[in-house]
């Protein structure tokens with residue numbers, strides 16, 4: 001087979017969350033194909049030196065730290081390079097607004113929502129890793145995509161698998177169900193008692209994937225699969241009851257589409273996030289990418305089991321939140337972000353994460369999300385309420 005022709009013009013790209021796990025994987029693929037891509041803007045939270053090094057390596061035009069306190073370091077690290085430095089929320093919005101053909105949205109959490117929306121509004125190609133955008137803002141986010149004509153390319157391996165399985169499918173009415181696969185995380189076989197005692201170190205030890213801390217904890221509680229259920233609902237338009245979750249510990253089948261004639265289409269690959277990222281980076285073409293190849297004879301066995309909602313209550317909470325609609329998924333996400341941070345700081349136990357999220361959901365019955373201002377207000381309030389619940393618990397404990 002001949003090589004795919006290189007497009008005449010290199011694709012200009014911006015990476016929001018460039019220093020993270022998804023961001024650096026994206027830049028690895030870009031570095032391997034330097035004639036095909038040019039880099040416009042890169043952002044990070046506060047690691048100025050790391051960001052400056054990436055910006056120099058990739059000859060970016062703009063580098064932005066979200067934390068204004070890191071601006072001085074960034075400016076100094078970039079001095080003489082000709083790369084512009086910026087900081088703070090306005091800086092992030094500027095990075096998202098710089099004209100580019102393609103944007104990787106890979107800031108962790110709802111903190112990524114404003115900049116991701118800014119990129120969407122340019123009507124460009126947006127590769128979406130930040131699933132929290134779709135959980136928090138759901139149909140409002142999708143309405144912005146619709147309005148701007150942006151092309152949303154799912155990066156999350158499950159949604160990328162479904163996106164690939166649906167390529168060329170004219171009619172969503174022929175889709176019966178979606179099957180999201182889940183590794184089951186480090187506690188797939190743990191007892192409820194062991195999970196109660198689990199430390200951050202144990203919970204951060206994911207069997208198949210190397211990822212940022214927040215999503216790794218979400219994988220351990222299976223909140224990640226709950227967030228992905230909501231993400232899939234918004235991306236592909238199927239109701240909650242037609243999206244299944246299937247535990248598949250080898251993480252080889254990344255998800256499946258079940259059609260109305262009984263056919264299933266699955267996408268397979270090694271558990272290497274560079275594969276779904278490469279699909280979005282080259283889209284609609286495929287890149288020649290030095291990602292990890294799959295050898296099924298070595299894997300030998302693929303196994304499947306139903307998830308256990310008893311030990312993993314976030315699966316139930318996410319389904320309930322999606323059914324309740326309105327602000328409920330937004331509250332679920334914000335409460336989870338606060339609870340996960342508290343667990344990582346060893347202020348609460350592992351199983352307290354789900355308990356705290358549930359208590360916040362109970363304290364904040366769903367209201368309609370009538371606009372993005374409401375999304376941000378509900379997110380703020382849910383974070384405050386969750387922090388209050390954490391405070392009450394620690395007061396009781398002492």
Ligand code: NAD
Nearest residue numbers: 017018019020021022044045066107108111129130211212
């Ligand atoms: P990470 O923690 O490794 O990186 C996060 C990036 O966001 C970093 O560049 C960090 O500097 C930046 N950031 C953090 N807080 C910020 C803030 N308040 N404002 C601006 N920037 C901030 O995370 P990750 O694992 O790369 O995940 C990124 C997103 O991709 C998450 O939403 C995650 O759910 C999703 N995702 C990740 C993977 C994976 O394999 N890592 C897979 C699927 C989906």
Ligand code: MG
Nearest residue numbers: 156157158228
């Ligand atoms: Mg995923």
